Amino acid sequence: MKQGMVIYAIVFICGAVVMSFEILGSRVLAPNFGSSVFVWGSLISVFLAGLSAGYYVGGRLADINPSSKKLGLMIMVPGVFFLAFPLYSAPISDWIFMKDMGVRLSPLIASIALFLLPALFLGIVSPYTAKLMICSLHTSGKTIGTLYALSTFGSIIGTLLTSFYLISVAGVNALIMAQGVLLFIIAVPLFFMGLYCRVD
């Protein structure tokens, strides 16, 4: 059951990272798009779109011989996005600002460009781990409930920690990159766990 605890911890951290990234996203958008209701609406809906696409894709991927190694790789993808974030975020935002697609469309397009893919990959984690635990560790349906709860609980902690504290500790770009590092760190044990199952 040790391996199960590691998976739980990973799901918790991924849940925290998603919401921390969303809070920081509002800061990324404000210089070019303000903090109008359109900015908040764009930001939240794009994160939800990313997560829902991620849940769907994650479920499909979980049916193709899931393994802890593959999960590690999929967690490293948003890690790469986060580490490179300062390189592309300002140029993309500036470009969309210059194009001026209006007060609604501008922040929506910017949110899609900056946040959709990382949110999608983080959304994959929950369904993928659920299948992996059930088929390789032979756990029961209880596992799924626990994963949902931990993921959402992680999101709560990520939201509070970021908005109440982290924002006064370091700059937005530094915080996003630190989360990239964190994702790489939690991906490491997945390569040594050797959890997998064959689905016929």
Place this chain on the structure above:
Amino acid sequence: MMRTFLVALLFVFAWAAGSLALEASEKLLFEKNSLYQYIAVVEDTAKNERYVRNQKRDYAQGGIYVNAPEKLLFEFTQLGFVSLAFLDREPRDVLFVGLGAGAMPKYFNKHYPEANTDIAEIDPDMVPVARKYFYFRENEKMRVTVEDGRIFVKRSRKKYDLVILDAYQNDYIPFHLTTVEFLKEVRSRLKEDGVVVSNITSPFRNKFFDSMVMTYKKAFPHLYIFRGKKSGNFIFVATANGAVKEKQEIEKRAMKIQSARKLDIDLAEIASRVEMSDDYEWSRAKILTDDFAPVNLYKYQKSGAQK
């Protein structure tokens, strides 16, 4: 069981509503949850004053004397006009960021009817409130644009003599209107020798105050500070160019403006309060940037920076 629960719930609501009640002399004229804030227009029938508030019993965001709506009720609105004494010419193009009850632009437009006055206000519901309850009227020379202040400044192609930043509320400061990048964008919209004035509500020295001082000093060559006597307001006046303004010169000009424009505020007295920002030097205070600006947390943190 259900009924007991409902009765208990009713009591809780009644208690909550009671705790929100206004002073005996206060009357609620209007309330609305807009996209951005709770707006309450409250009239004090004993003092004959009318306020707009973001919480029923919070500090007012703006207000008027009911019997003399053309006067400036709040000290910070009076203080702000000291910025006129820093201009080397008559203001022709002026920008207000933040409308509130519209007291400051209304007053300015009355005494400078020839100047072009732009106002950027994020909340579409504030405009009819200012119009209906605070006698604010747009006219050919004075126009409100409903837009985030930062976006208005970034998109503007106009140059201004004077920019008045008054978009910080007591309980919420939009961080993107505090950063050195924003102030530089404002500076790029100023004519040569233009002036920026900002209303800062803060206790004297906490992390927010220190950082605001250092950020303004980073973005502008000269900063002058005026302290409210009746309120915890500070007025920052920053100039884009030119030499340091001497105290005597500012006072003399303030007196001239006061009589030439028939201002019913004691501008000369306000000018005499000028403090040079050389006295405000906290090198360890953090400069606010788009990347790092925890303004709403800083408001509750004690200053650690020393001179």
